[in-house]
Amino acid sequence: MTLLAVRDLTVRFGRRRLVAVDSISFDLGPRQRLGIIGESGSGKTVTALALMGLLPETAQVSGSIQLAGRELVGLPDSAIARLRGDLMSMVFQEPMTALDPTMRVGRQVAEVLLLHAGRSGGPARAQVIEMLHRVGLSDSERVADSYPHQLSGGQRQRCLLAMALINSPDLVICDEPTTALDVTVQAKVLRLLDEVLTAESAACVFISHDLAVVSQVCSDVLVMLDGRIVEAGPVARLFTAPEHPYTRGLVATSRIDEVPPGARLPTVEDFFPREQAR
């Protein structure tokens, strides 16, 4: 049984109908973790926003996205809004700016409960505190009563994670959730993400430009290039036997620790020369 089935998803932008995502297809089973990697402009974030139904008005979406058997393409926003934060949720790249600076963090998490579970007041607060605790915030009471500017980047990203997970969604989409964090915090948040996804038995689409990061969380990977999927498969196979020259370049650049000192570092272009420089 598949949780998410994407068929020939195409996203065009504006009057000139620039193609950002070009008829991609993939499946995701329950509890499965799928990484999408690619450079900026490869269409990975647009794919994520299309799944969430959060693309700007100028976007035209065609193809099919089925979540738990429900077709999402062409569904009115009011219907998709009911699924967002409940059946599927999203963690964004910028923890520093993704929280409302004028509202206490606990209230922002509680809102998600109120919105979908209709729970508020004392019971909601208890659940918020517990969720914050589960995402690794040991002083969750204090964090809940803090404004975003009083928290560190790692703490804010955990709060966003708590918002995304509090309604036990079936699918969590993570768009470069650790890119803005420094490396030590990044490793902690990734481990945590791995734990809570397992605990909540949620499936995950994990977007990153970093193959090393994806391999820590995901079992399978899609490689996107210029809006198309150029390669797909289990992470292990991609590392050992990459087929597409672009993937070979990605693998080589993610293993710069194996380059002998003094030698020139590999670039993607060594493996996958472009016709014109971008």
Added chain:
Amino acid sequence: MRILAFLGRRLGIFALSLLGASLLVFAVCAALPGEVAAIILGEGATPDQIAKLTAQLGLDRPWPVRYAEWVGGMLRGDFGTSYFTGQNVLQLMAPRIAVTLWLVFFALVLSVLVAVPVGMLAAMKRRSWIGFVASAAAQLGMAIPAFWAAIALVLVFAVWLHQLPANGYVPLTTDPASWAAHLVLPVISLAIVQASVLVRYVRSAFIEVLSEDYYRTARAVGWRPFPALLRHGLRNAALSLVTVIGLQLASVLVGAIVIESVFALPGLGSQLLDAVSQRDLSIVQGVVMFLAAAVLLINFLVDLSYAWIDPRLRTGDER
């Protein structure tokens, strides 16, 4: 304590601005051509008589003395006496302050109540015809002079439909219903321009909110666009909007002067106009100083409201 330092700084700025305003008001009135005594005595007055009356009024003394006396009096609640009638200026102003305050207060409230939803709509629907119509209406509203709107409203609602009084004023304590009826048209005339100006600021403030990450987060957890903007955008947008509204107060007061004479409202504005044409400078000084103080006070309160709206100012350390 950060908030106390903030308060202290704002209070200092408020006091300094008040001092600057009083100097300016005094200097402009002192520099006006034409001697008060000559105007009071009329055309046939001899230079002797003029000099005598000038001395009587105390206008022959050096300006620092007169300034100190004026400011000192105001601090004690004494705004001086009218050069013409000899009446106490503050007592002359008192009944008129209420008229102007009601007019300005309702005009500001009405313009905010209209501009915020319309501006939000214009921001959200900026790519569709709804947003275009909202913006175009705001543009049109800005182009309409307040006095013209006033005359047009009087023509329709007072002359043709006989629904509302064309001019005049009834105090609230005398007859509340009639008081309200007399204020409706002046308030609307004054609010049209203000609301139109404000719509543009509201629109751009909310367009900014629409591109913020926290708005996207709100949408991602399931809020529909309008509730997301209300819950997470309003407070953030309010930070820039209260500044604009505070600044707008000055133009509302200027507008009130015009509107009061169109509708024959016995407010500070019409009093100021009368006093200027009569060269009754002690009344002019008193009224202008009162209006300046009101504007400065509101802007001081606006500064304070930042701390209430923005927790980053209220709660200490930034990490």
